[in-house]
Amino acid sequence: MSKQRDQWSSSLGFILAAAGSAVGLGNLWKFPYITWENHGGGFVLVYLVCIAVIGMPIMMAEILIGRRAQASPVPALEKMSKGLPGGKWWSVVGWMGVIAGLVILSFYAVVAGWSISSFINCINWSLNGFDGGQDFGGFVGNGPLQVGLAFVFSTVTAFIVMGGISGGIEKATKVLMPVLLGILVLLVLNSFTLDGASQALAFLFTPSAINSHGLLEALGHSFFTLSLGMGAMITYGSYMGRHDSIVKSSIAIVLLDTLIAIMACIIMFSILFTFPQVRDSMGKSTAGMLFVTLPQMFYTGMPAGKIFAPIFYVLVGFAALSSTISLLEVVVSLLVDKLEWTRIKSTSVAASTIFVFSTFCALSNGAVDFFSGLKPFGQATEGFLFKLNETFFANKAGFMNLFDHMASNWFLPVGGMLITLFVGWILPSRISAEELDLLDENGNPNKFFQVLLFSLRFLAPLAIGYIIMMVILGRDF
Numbered sequence: 001m002s003k004q005r006d007q008w009s010s011s012l013g014f015i016l017a018a019a020g021s022a023v024g025l026g027n028l029w030k031f032p033y034i035t036w037e038n039h040g041g042g043f044v045l046v047y048l049v050c051i052a053v054i055g056m057p058i059m060m061a062e063i064l065i066g067r068r069a070q071a072s073p074v075p076a077l078e079k080m081s082k083g084l085p086g087g088k089w090w091s092v093v094g095w096m097g098v099i100a101g102l103v104i105l106s107f108y109a110v111v112a113g114w115s116i117s118s119f120i121n122c123i124n125w126s127l128n129g130f131d132g133g134q135d136f137g138g139f140v141g142n143g144p145l146q147v148g149l150a151f152v153f154s155t156v157t158a159f160i161v162m163g164g165i166s167g168g169i170e171k172a173t174k175v176l177m178p179v180l181l182g183i184l185v186l187l188v189l190n191s192f193t194l195d196g197a198s199q200a201l202a203f204l205f206t207p208s209a210i211n212s213h214g215l216l217e218a219l220g221h222s223f224f225t226l227s228l229g230m231g232a233m234i235t236y237g238s239y240m241g242r243h244d245s246i247v248k249s250s251i252a253i254v255l256l257d258t259l260i261a262i263m264a265c266i267i268m269f270s271i272l273f274t275f276p277q278v279r280d281s282m283g284k285s286t287a288g289m290l291f292v293t294l295p296q297m298f299y300t301g302m303p304a305g306k307i308f309a310p311i312f313y314v315l316v317g318f319a320a321l322s323s324t325i326s327l328l329e330v331v332v333s334l335l336v337d338k339l340e341w342t343r344i345k346s347t348s349v350a351a352s353t354i355f356v357f358s359t360f361c362a363l364s365n366g367a368v369d370f371f372s373g374l375k376p377f378g379q380a381t382e383g384f385l386f387k388l389n390e391t392f393f394a395n396k397a398g399f400m401n402l403f404d405h406m407a408s409n410w411f412l413p414v415g416g417m418l419i420t421l422f423v424g425w426i427l428p429s430r431i432s433a434e435e436l437d438l439l440d441e442n443g444n445p446n447k448f449f450q451v452l453l454f455s456l457r458f459l460a461p462l463a464i465g466y467i468i469m470m471v472i473l474g475r476d477f
């Protein structure tokens with residue numbers, strides 16, 4: 001029973017699609033605001049180390065599992081672990097990934113919806129003049145609007161996923177990714193003309209103190225931003241051509257993702273350091289940085305900003321779309337491969353289920369008190385239950401915040417840990433070396449592979465384990 005699997009039309013197609021999955025709201029929306037909240041430099045440094053010693057190897061591990069097995073995460077892990085220690089149990093990684101995908105997509109669709117409304121606002125501001133910007137609290141507190149925007153975004157995602165892989169996804173990313181990069185470069189150049197630019201760079205690159213929650217957030221975000229730890233790259237790898245280089249593609253994807261995240265910070269922080277009133281008015285709603293702070297630069301600090309603003313939010317929307325597509329694809333490909341449902345049925349069922357949770361997220365930023373104030377272990381301000389909220393959720397409240405925290409900081413690192421253990425210790429290294437094309441002339445794994453294997457066996461699992469332990473013990477630095 002070997003069905004011909006859909007394939008990327010070229011290796012560039014794979015790189016762009018995987019980069020499309022990686023580059024998204026994680027870079028443009030999330031990274032700048034969590035970096036701001038975690039005081040810059042130290043957080044950025046830990047993040048970069050996580051990307052290099054944990055993210056990069058795990059990216060290669062995931063893609064190689066997918067391509068070798070030619071299947072989505074659950075069947076892929078079943079197939080690859082056959083006859084090895086642990087056997088079928090390794091496929092729990094795939095199941096966890098599907099749950100993580102559901103959770104992430106639920107809140108991601110809400111934020112993605114914000115790009116639609118920012119686009120509309122910008123059209124209005126470009127035509128009729130800038131009125132000082134949007135009241136972010138009022139906007140996210142508007143329940144029907146929030147649910148509506150998330151619905152529009154989820155529906156578009158579902159239709160594209162129904163259409164299959166190589167057609168839609170690949171074509172769109174091929175055009176949009178370079179345009180997004182181009183506009184970001186313009187924005188960075190422009191931010192260098194602002195007075196706050198040097199302060200922004202100093203904030204970003206001067207090491208600062210970081211506590212254990214910050215460590216976990218940097219680690220979790222390195223998974224989130226690279227779409228790792230939940231099988232998205234296993235899924236995309238399964239559509240990759242036999243002769244394309246996994247190593248080179250992974251390096252390209254990781255560099256591109258990191259570059260874009262850093263550029264987003266330079267842009268955002270230059271504005272914050274240039275316009276103190278913007279920084280003060282932002283207050284606690286740092287999550288609105290991409291949507292509220294940035295228009296300030298377009299309309300008051302950039303020549304021709306009027307023209308770029310609406311285009312930029314269209315691109316943000318598309319960057320988000322190429323990520324939501326990959327999230328939904330993880331869930332859908334499982335239903336197709338495991339239950340043998342049709343693509344249409346799988347997509348409809350998955351998307352509607354996710355939309356229910358999206359609704360809770362959409363209502364949790366001020367619209368409905370119950371969702372906005374929700375804490376998993378109750379509202380206690382001291383005692384054991386408080387400790388649990390503190391340890392596992394950094395004492396965050398609100399359905400969307402909790403979903404985000406749970407997925408990025410727990411599901412993905414744990415999923416990533418299992419993947420790195422599987423490829424590092426269980427899968428015969430001959431198979432990985434062969435799949436990665438890292439054999440020397442005698443057919444033995446080469447030096448580069450040894451370094452990679454060291455990372456997969458020791459560095460990555462120990463670093464993840466160490467950080468999780470620090471959080472559980474409540475240690476600070």
Ligand code: PFF
Nearest residue numbers: 022024025026224225227232
């Ligand atoms: N990497 C995406 C981003 O940075 O926006 C988010 C994401 C997409 C996470 C796909 C996980 C995933 F499977």
Ligand code: NA
Nearest residue numbers: 022023026225
């Ligand atoms: Na990303």
